[in-house]
Amino acid sequence: IAHTGLQNIKHLTLSDEERSQILREHDGRSLESYKQRLTELITRCRDLGIRVVLITQPALYGEGTDDVRGINLETVAIGDADGWAQWRLLQQYNAATTAIGSDLGVPVIAVAETMPKSTRYYYDFMHCTNDGAELLATLIEQELSPILRAWFPEFAKPTEE
Secondary structure: OOOHHHOOOOEOOOOHHHHHHHHHHHHOHHHHHHHHHHHHHHHHHHHOOOOOOEEOOOOOOOOOEOOOOOOEOOOEEEOOEEHHHHHHHHHHHHHHHHHHHHHHOOOEEOOOOOOOOOOOOEOOOOOEOHHHHHHHHHHHHHHHHHHHHHHOHHHOOOOOO
16 A cells, blocks of 8 residues: 555644643543543443453654654644644543553553554554554454453463463
């Protein structure tokens, strides 16, 4: 897949005050609403006998420089924010996901922290290339397999030694 979402990248560098304002705006209603919706979704799933595993959201934007194209990932424009602010905002939602998982005893797979920030793995700022999908699946599988083995030992293949 070509890097269709990365053809005409615009750059933006916000001041510390502008970044703080973006984070404050989302820290209130939007983040609280997200927490309530996620908690309700988990409760509804459990009421229906569905086991839940949460996964944090990775993204290309954030800290550092892309190793393939040399893009400064902190200054890419993501809507009205720069990559640095947008990553901090996404980290707030990922932290909320992790906290809710902990509070409700739901496993959380934290791929946002382990997925490399490289256009080798993303064709735009959020969606994976084929190589990215393979890597993401591998990262999830490493954490998910032990969870499924514990939940459903009768279906687990013996581990190879």
